[in-house]
Amino acid sequence: MFGALAALSLLAAAPSANAAEALQFRVDPAWPKTLPNSWIMGQIGGMTVDAQDNIWVLQRPRSLTDDEKGAALSPPRSMCCKPAPSVIQFDKAGNVLKSWGGPGGEGYDWPEQEHALRLDGKGNIYLAGNGAKDQMLLKFTTDGKFVKQLGKLAEPFGSKDTNSVGRVADIFYDAPSNELYLADGYGNHRVMVIDADTFAFKRMWGAYGKPPLDVTPAPALYTPDAPNFANPVHCVKIASDGLVYVCDRSNNRIQVFRKDGTFVKQFVYDKDTKGSGSTWDMQLWPDRNNTYLIVADGTNNFIRIIRREDGSVVNTFGTGGRQAGQFHWVHALAIDSEGNLYAGEVDSGKRVQKFVPNMKPQR
């Protein structure tokens, strides 16, 4: 199936990496460990990894059903469970290190629906949501102390507004320039770049690097040559060579830009995919050249391993289902320095899985 089975047999025959062998992953079902405090996780909005290879998860406590949070009801329905805080930091072994955040809180607008998180390596974490009124970006310390907010919980301001965001799906921190790149988003149709300290607007663009447009009524989805981004603009990542990768999820494509917004090229995957589209989230293989893009497809429910240079698919893994290593709406990815991949699921998926690579990234 899509070459995944063939790759598995290769793995069995020759576990050591060699040049001819394609990058592939297998599930580590022992990760994470059972949560403490009778906690349970809801849908996984976003994930990222810190400099120590700890995994940060932004999950949605409000996506839990009464059944799942039976111990939090009055009277309790069951011994388990209670919603975990929205932000959870795991170590590589699957233990919870830190957790905080969630609906409520003074002095800021916590997202209606948690979606994006990103660290800046300086002790800060940026959060955004994709709820109908989530027109804001939040900055906290990694201990959960509020620092700063751009925009607010409100009706949409649109893709021309530079003092707010429109339901941001993904955030990337560019250390050299201290800039935040925002995949904006479920409401707006743009990539927006702001200063990470001041939140001052720097620049923005739509598909093909043109000025962003909110077209009403919304054009047909699943159109890989559409002149504008559809909703949601669902990921933004920057490779070591400075190229910016953007998931135009419902158009089944990835567009590639320079940091100034100049369009470079685009890659299209399973262009006939309907539903929620084929390009959900992406990570860069952490070797010297970021040789591969690893792309989550939550409609076809598998992960593509793509040669970054030309967009060709070199391998896939996973399929639809609830067993370990399968996916139900695989939505968010994170990757650590050793190439361990973490995948989070939404809808009723509500889990994070760890996948171990068959080779080490070469630096």
Place this chain on the structure above:
Amino acid sequence: MTIRKMLVAAVLASVTVVAGAQAIAAEGPPTFKVDASWPKQLPNNWVIGQIGGMTVDAQDHIWVFQRPRSLNDADKGATLTPKRSRCCAPAPSVMEFDAEGNLVQAWGGPGTHPDWPVSEHGIQLDSKGQVWLTGNSDKDAQLLQFSRDGKFMRQFGKVTPVTNSMDTKQLGSVASIAIDQAANEIFLADGYSNHRVIVLDANNLTYKRMWGAYGKQPTDMKMKNYEPEAPQFTNPVHCVKIANDGLVYVCDRTNDRIQVFQKNGTFVKQFAIRPETRGTGSSYDLAFWPDRNQTYLIIADGADNEALIVRRDDGKEVGFFGHYGRQAGQFHNIHQVVTDSKGNVYTGEVDTGMRIQKFVPSAPPVR
């Protein structure tokens, strides 16, 4: 919560015993760990829905009765017009797996028989390898018999609105089936609509006897849930299992209890299972630990989402495994539990759980 702490302590203690001295492990209850590699990837782009029923045959093959119609459009995107996604297509309702997780065969499903259950639930094989099936919708008044490879043989009742617990011509949304091969009798946990155990003659599929809670005549009087002392079964009467010593175990799920009978319906005793449980109740299903005396019951608790290990002679909870959640080894609405002859435990989940899992024991059962 104190109960939980005690249980955790008990389980940890038994883990230490197992690690420290394998030889005396048999004296304590077994512990289990998930084998996340079971089952293997299904062929034909298939995906499974909710797990209505499960059973194990004489070859230690695992039979799964799953619900293709519980899959949503995203799950079965490859079968939509236009096609939504590469994956997946609903698997047939009846699936036979071997202990290594290979799919041996699969058959049946909506439309394959005029009285196919509206909602798949009960499955049991008899000693000839014939497969008995029931459903739990309010139109599933039937019991169907198929050959091992899916050829229709006979039926009792049909798809028609269910009636009441005094009706001996049809059933009321049967959840579970047990077969007494020596007497050639079929015991039915009846069910999601009726409030009884009903016994049929397997030779001619005719009514033999029935009973309600405490072995009394069944009634359909309205009752509150979560009452382990209730005078009648509530809905659903969710499992019926026969031990080697002839005792019949019945899950009165939403009353958080298991009642024990002789085969003639005489009440013997009952166990309350975590009686503080609300929601859908604690006693979903049970399987016998396959040692000489069937020392333990392994109970699927789909509200707490743990598998409870309960001593069969006095109903005392001596361990548990699993936890609520979607990771491997956790459960979302654990609904079915079965054991094979080696003590492997297989579980199935409903609602959005939609998976089957295998758990391996710390030590084999002693015969």
